[in-house]
Amino acid sequence: MAYIDFTAYFSWSLAGGMAIVLLALFIKSWL
Amino acid sequence: MKINKKTIGFLLPIIIICSDLLFNVGVIFAQTQTPEPTSTPVPAYIPDVLDPEDLPDIGSDFTCPSGGVSGVGECEPASLWLLKCGHCLDNLAPVPTAVGTPSPTPDPAWEDSYMLFHETLSKWLLGGSGSPVTEPEPETIYSYESTEDPQDEYMWVWNDSLPDSYTTTVYYDFKLDVEGYGYYGSNRVVRLYVKNTGLVDDQYGYGNGYAEINVYDNSTGTLSESWELDYSEQEYIDLWYAEGSIPIEIDEQLAFEVIAYGYNQASLADIQIVVQRLQFFGDPDWEEIASMHYENNVYYYSEEEEEEENYCSSVVCEGDTGYEEYGFGYDGITYGAITCFDIGPVNWTVLGVGFTIPWIAHLCLQQIGMGDLNALGVNIDLNIILLTMSVAWAFYYIFVT
Numbered sequence: 100m101a102y103i104d105f106t107a108y109f110s111w112s113l114a115g116g117m118a119i120v121l122l123a124l125f126i127k128s129w130l
Numbered sequence: 131m132k133i134n135k136k137t138i139g140f141l142l143p144i145i146i147i148c149s150d151l152l153f154n155v156g157v158i159f160a161q162t163q164t165p166e167p168t169s170t171p172v173p174a175y176i177p178d179v180l181d182p183e184d185l186p187d188i189g190s191d192f193t194c195p196s197g198g199v200s201g202v203g204e205c206e207p208a209s210l211w212l213l214k215c216g217h218c219l220d221n222l223a224p225v226p227t228a229v230g231t232p233s234p235t236p237d238p239a240w241e242d243s244y245m246l247f248h249e250t251l252s253k254w255l256l257g258g259s260g261s262p263v264t265e266p267e268p269e270t271i272y273s274y275e276s277t278e279d280p281q282d283e284y285m286w287v288w289n290d291s292l293p294d295s296y297t298t299t300v301y302y303d304f305k306l307d308v309e310g311y312g313y314y315g316s317n318r319v320v321r322l323y324v325k326n327t328g329l330v331d332d333q334y335g336y337g338n339g340y341a342e343i344n345v346y347d348n349s350t351g352t353l354s355e356s357w358e359l360d361y362s363e364q365e366y367i368d369l370w371y372a373e374g375s376i377p378i379e380i381d382e383q384l385a386f387e388v389i390a391y392g393y394n395q396a397s398l399a400d401i402q403i404v405v406q407r408l409q410f411f412g413d414p415d416w417e418e419i420a421s422m423h424y425e426n427n428v429y430y431y432s433e434e435e436e437e438e439e440n441y442c443s444s445v446v447c448e449g450d451t452g453y454e455e456y457g458f459g460y461d462g463i464t465y466g467a468i469t470c471f472d473i474g475p476v477n478w479t480v481l482g483v484g485f486t487i488p489w490i491a492h493l494c495l496q497q498i499g500m501g502d503l504n505a506l507g508v509n510i511d512l513n514i515i516l517l518t519m520s521v522a523w524a525f526y527y528i529f530v531t
Contacts, residue, residue, distance in 0.1 A: 103491035106468070108498045111511035118304035118416030130528065 189442040194218035205447035215442035458502040466497030 192214050199218050207216075473490040500512035 106494040109495040119520035
């Protein structure tokens with residue numbers, strides 16, 4: 100049976116940066 | 131909850147962060163399952179600082195070689211070489227200085243510059259010496275001249291040797307110039323024997339002899355007959371010898387001229403060229419040969435003093451310096467471990483009833499790093515830069531705007 104075979108690249112720095120940015124957006128929305 | 135713009139603006143970051151965290155946690159979890167190799171020693175920390183003692187001794191002479199820098203265009207020059215010797219490449223592609231004029235015909239000066247530019251560009255691209263090799267000016271060291279009337283059909287015109295002191299490349303030119311007048315019809319034959327008795331027992335020496343008999347119509351100055359002797363194929367012999375003949379159609383009172391010349395290139399001094407015979411056949415013989423002129427010149431090219439090679443003599447290729455280059459570079463994205471997980475297949479049995487989820491997906495995550503920027507020997511981790519910029523932007527966004 101066919102299945103999805105997929106390899107994605109993951110960067111800790113990019114994910115961390117995005118998290119920080121989103122966290123800032125989140126905090127700002129509450130202030 | 132009322133769905134409006136504000137709600138979306140509040141929920142969307144949370145959803146994204148949660149999904150991101152889920153991924154990250156998954157990766158962390160998977161990584162902890164991987165047994166760490168215990169035998170691999172931790173590599174020692176090597177500071178990325180260039181030790182001056184590792185630099186090659188490039189000397190203090192950075193003058194440009196007169197014959198052009200060798201190796202231009204074959205590789206990318208190293209930064210240090212460009213810094214010290216980049217001025218030696220300035221003359222490779224001169225900028226045309228001719229001012230363009232609105233003329234339908236191209237300016238010859240501009241064309242020359244254009245061609246020179248293309249020539250140098252081609253040399254640059256294809257890899258050449260970079261500058262044309264100029265032949266040194268010949269210097270005459272021996273000259274012989276004689277005028278005598280040939281009384282015999284066997285004429286020893288010249289027989290001499292070079293001084294022994296000249297060991298450089300020698301070009302030997304001889305020219306035999308005979309003028310005469312022929313009477314009584316046609317079908318004379320001029321036969322010329324040229325012999326080189328030099329270079330005996332010298333397997334490396336060679337004589338490139340070349341002789342030519344030209345018969346000119348003196349009244350019109352045009353070349354009427356020509357005949358060549360070529361000795362170039364007779365290399366590596368101690369004697370080259372050639373003969374040949376040419377029929378000359380001489381009408382009454384028509385002038386003729388025989389010119390024979392040749393040269394000999396040798397690395398040894400002992401050269402002997404003999405124009406052995408100059409025969410005129412015909413019946414009757416020439417009644418008069420007005421004059422015979424023979425001149426002989428020896429040219430030698432003194433070997434140029436070999437330039438002392440310095441750091442700028444040849445291009446030092448990048449990566450061939452023996453040390454880490456100071457400069458700017460980017461190592462590229464680094465690829466790390468791959469973590470994979472599957473969705474399905476799952477078999478459940480609840481109260482005797484089986485549920486099956488098929489194998490849906492095989493997903494893998496490969497860690498990548500942004501890599502390092504190298505600037506003048508300093509490595510800048512782009513991952514740190516990215517995080518730092520994110521934090522800075524977050525502070526700016528929260529507290530300033």
